Amino acid sequence: MGEHGYDVVIIGGGVAGLTASIYLAGKGFRTALVSRGDPACCLSTGCIDVLGAHEDPMKGIDRLPRNHPYRIAGRRTVIDALEAFLGLMEERGLPYRGSLGRNTGILTPIGTTKTTCLVPITMEASSGFTTTHIHVVSFKGLRDFYPSYITSRLANTSVSVFDAGTSSTLGLATKFDEPSFVDDFCAWLSGLELPPGKIAVPAVLGLKDPKAVLQRIRASTGREIFEIPTLPPSVPGIRLFRALKDAFLARGGHLYWGNAVASVETRSGQVEAITMAGPCRPSRAHARAFILATGSFVGGGLFAQRGSVRETVFDLDVKVPGPRRDWFLNDFFSPGHPVEASGIEVDSSFRPLGCGLKNLFACGSILAHGEIMRHRCGHGLAIATGSAAARACERLLS
Amino acid sequence: MSFEHCMRCTVCVENCPVAKVEPRFPGPKQAGPDAQRFRLDGEKSVDAWVNYCSHCMRCQVACPYGVEVADIILKARLKYSKEHFSPLSSHLFANAYHLSKMGSLAAPVMNRITPLPVFKQAMGLLGVSDVPDLPEFRFLSLERTRRSKGRGRRVVFFHGCHLNFNRPDIGRKAIDLLVAFGCRVAIPRQQCCGLPALGNGDLEMARKFALKNASMLTRYVNRGFDVVYSCPSCGLTLTREYPGILDVPGARKVAENTYHIFEYLLPLVQDRLDAKGLRSIGRVEASIAYHVPCHLRALGIGYPSVGLFEMIDGLSFTVLDNDCCGLSGTYGFKKRNRETAAKLGAIAAGAVRETGCELVVSDCGACRIQLGHYAAMPAMDPIEIVADAVSSGPLANKRRTLAERVASLFPSIKGGTP
């Protein structure tokens, strides 16, 4: 069995685990990140929902229930964490735009508005899309993107289709990474006779440097252009994930990907080590502190059984909203079924309650009372609590 | 996990290098779990597109639900090859070991012939691509040199084909590093790990190689030896495919005692440094782009070479793990995959060049051939970097053996790249 020693091991490579890992590696701690697979972030729009249910997310925090993870972290920590995120994205060449004091609305592929807070620069011009003409450009054969949804909902729109010789979001994004392809696309765009307004494209403007692609198209057409998020495979989701993962590697962090934590060793109120199952053979990592960021039901941190919910790594106590008959609302599409509030309750230092493990912290969607769908606070909550747990962990380590 | 556990999330598709440049490949979700329910026993395969898969395993590493996507596709490819004629190039590459053996025996002649246009044309008729150049052969292969070296912890070195026939110089450095940190290294006769045969649809040949290697390694493991490899693809085959798809008896025990060279050396080096109160193993003034091979990721052991880079003064490095080099062992050498391999090679090389580094470093021989070609810069094995640091550093063994002194007088007999 392989053996590794670290200051801290983070379990789960989603936005929460990555945020915590980047912070601690950046402080010079020997940091390892273990993840079974790619996180929910890769399927997301890449937009940071902070608190979609309120017009002003920061004011909205104070109106959340006291046990909501944002309230445990405190407004100041939430702001600091999101501002640090903005700085980090600037550093990684994937700038985000938006104001923490006001949500924005962006165009979705079905012509509706998505309320969110921070958006990648490629979606900045989407805000206010109802006030001007939008020319939607699609790509021949692109699956799961039907501009007629948009044109049937929005009056002031038109559509044209470009044949790029490939029809998947990733295939297209790979093409947009080639400058010669961008030139061809710009030449084609300039040939269209469009009324004044903006151009919208599905989110495929390159994996490497979408900011540069955006600028080139803007310069050549003299128009604002923005991306519309797509169904997965989601290019902006992958960009966000890679930017975070690469930031962690650049800070000297060690990555154990494709590795599920299979068992843990605890002694006298401390977690001592974890065993990674490994695709070939197990290995063991011991550390002074551990952060649990394995996500909720989608990520695999929580597992629902007939009448209870299990935490899958440490078998921690899971707070569940009553018996199973109370878990779901009758309307499937209503935002936020009560079962969503399930998760791990933590103290003010983001340590799980009731387990007595002094060097274990938890963050992200595994936390109880987050109710991400109801409050629309997915990545925002992951960033804020990832940062809060990392700071608490830092105090323990130093 | 079987195909039934697939959530249809498309994470695997997001990670597939081939699907993003080859529109004819539907991607791992469709080629894997989606199509699996239609692959009934007794029905002839019609899904020729499974052969576009390069078996890089990135899909499998990424799947959040543990679905063995790449394994499902590999099995579909084996089924397909069994039921259809395979192109000549597949037979050729399945047999890479025997061909390399001949290449090595006739090295001085072969190395003059392989770059010739007429040779490339002849190979083209067999379905072999003309870029990048095939690696040069060395006459003094590892298997033709000594059988054991050093004293201490018992280690058996699985060098694989590339170090054996093409880069024995790196193999010797690996052995010397193990010796320098207290190992007695056995270098027994060994066969190809079997991956080229497996990847080219020849399960029987792969199993033949595997059975021979596993029985040899089992004898060593039973005597208390640990197995050490440096090629990630050999490592993956030994530790995952032998006990898995190749179903080799006793392979589980071998796998449990098998390590990547730097995974193995890291604690030994750390102990040595701690004992001497040192922080670094030596100095190498360079900035390197470290390209993580896909099969190293698939091993799930982290990036052990990075642990050693951190112990070298003067070395700055950027870790690159988003791209597949596109060569994937023998995949990119086939004419059928020429375009795909070239596009992926250019993408991965682009990431290397963007770092502004002067050198690309990778643990896999195929990655080095491909990236050296497309990034047009020297490509080295981490073993070379670490050996360089150690030989100039505070842990160096200053006394040279007689053999080494003699060898240094006649550099031409040393074998390896000039």
Ligand SMILES: Cc1cc2nc3c(=O)[nH]c(=O)nc-3n(C[C@H](O)[C@H](O)[C@H](O)COP(=O)(O)OP(=O)(O)OC[C@H]3O[C@@H](n4cnc5c(N)ncnc54)[C@H](O)[C@@H]3O)c2cc1C
């Ligand atoms: C389809 C989809 C779209 C979304 N879109 C948006 C959006 O547009 N904007 C937004 O703000 N939010 C969005 N969300 C919500 C948001 O993605 C999540 O709330 C947030 O990213 C959760 O992050 P996390 O780090 O807590 O967990 P996760 O992202 O779930 O990550 C958990 C990680 O832990 C790993 N893991 C689990 N078990 C183990 C184990 N035993 N050992 C090792 N590793 C393990 C998993 O593989 C995974 O990588 C979306 C969610 C989904 C599912």
Ligand code: SF4
């Ligand atoms: S990543 Fe796994 S679960 Fe998701 S679609 Fe691919 S095989 Fe299915």
Ligand code: SF4
């Ligand atoms: S093994 Fe590699 S090439 Fe094959 S489907 Fe998976 S990711 Fe694609």
